[in-house]
Amino acid sequence: MAQQTIKFTVKQDGTVTEEVIGVVGNDCENLTKRIEERLGVVERVEHKPEYYEQKQTTEDHVTLHMHKD
Secondary structure (H helix, E strand, O other), X not given: OOOOEXXXXXXXXXXXXXXXXXOOOOHHHHHHHHHHHHHOOOOOOOOOHHHHXXXXXXXXXXXXXXXXX
């Protein structure tokens, strides 16, 4: 699993920006929900291109055949 990072930038006027790095799809919303609730009112949300990507999943499909001689 890739490293997930939340980067906060606090400007001089007190504005806080948040950037999620290493997350694909809408998992970023789950990752930041509790933090945002405690920070205050979210004024604007900008989704990065990664938000619109689908998660890569790996599935193993194994078929066994038994040969009788």
